Amino acid sequence: MAKVIAVNISEKKGTIKKPVLHGEFKIDHGMVGDAHAGDWHRQVSLLGQESIDKMISMGAKDLTPGKFAENITTEGICLYELPVGTQLKIGDTIQEVTQIGKKCHHGCEIKNLTGDCIMPREGIFTKIIKEGQVKPGDDIVII
Template sequence: MGVIKAVCISETKGTQKQNVGCAKFIVNHGIENDAHAGNWHRQVSLLSLEKINEFNAKGANVFNGAFGENLVVEGIDFKILPIGTRFKCNEVELELSQIGKECHTKCQIYHKMGECIMPIEGVFAKVLKDGEIKVNDEIHILQ
């Protein structure tokens, strides 16, 4: 089990996301009003709070949403889970669809630190069931 620590969106691609505290998740789309939503396999991005904290301990000083992640979760190391793993948070169900991503353009974090954790630690999921997720909700691994 994990705990949602941030729910982040951005209105345009290529910008850092902002913690909005609560959002609506839509089947086969993603998060309402998020620039990366759409009918594809990377509808929602997730990152472990512990990985952000480790990166900040190196001097990064980044905030939730800085890597473009939608959900920051405490208590789950996503990158060790297999593709197809399903999660449930309230009525929302997500399915892990991709681990990591290729970084085509180096972000400000990469230029400052010489590395970025999202391409290695970040994961992506599809929305299987509609609902709402807010900060401090529990998220459970179903399989």
């Protein structure tokens, strides 16, 4: 069963996101209060705990949810194998996959530390189709 492990937010771009008790997600925006939110195709970022565990096995230390700047940390679903256009019910929301991976920004802290970063290959981005709240423990269902 796929589920949400953490919901993470940052007020400024280029900073690590911090876990919160829940997130409010709005159509044409993404996560309320997050620096990366806006009316574009990468409103919400997701990364699996399984991907984070790969980086830990490569020697990265102190990797906790939000360190890859993901809004939603998941478990039990292979995010990067979902085709663009896939819709997911996460908590109260419905989100549509818009992009798989992204280029690491210059000076990526994780890449500098380990020589690699998993987000460009295994992180995904979504836009909000139905707004609502997402919190740790919520189920993730492929529609």
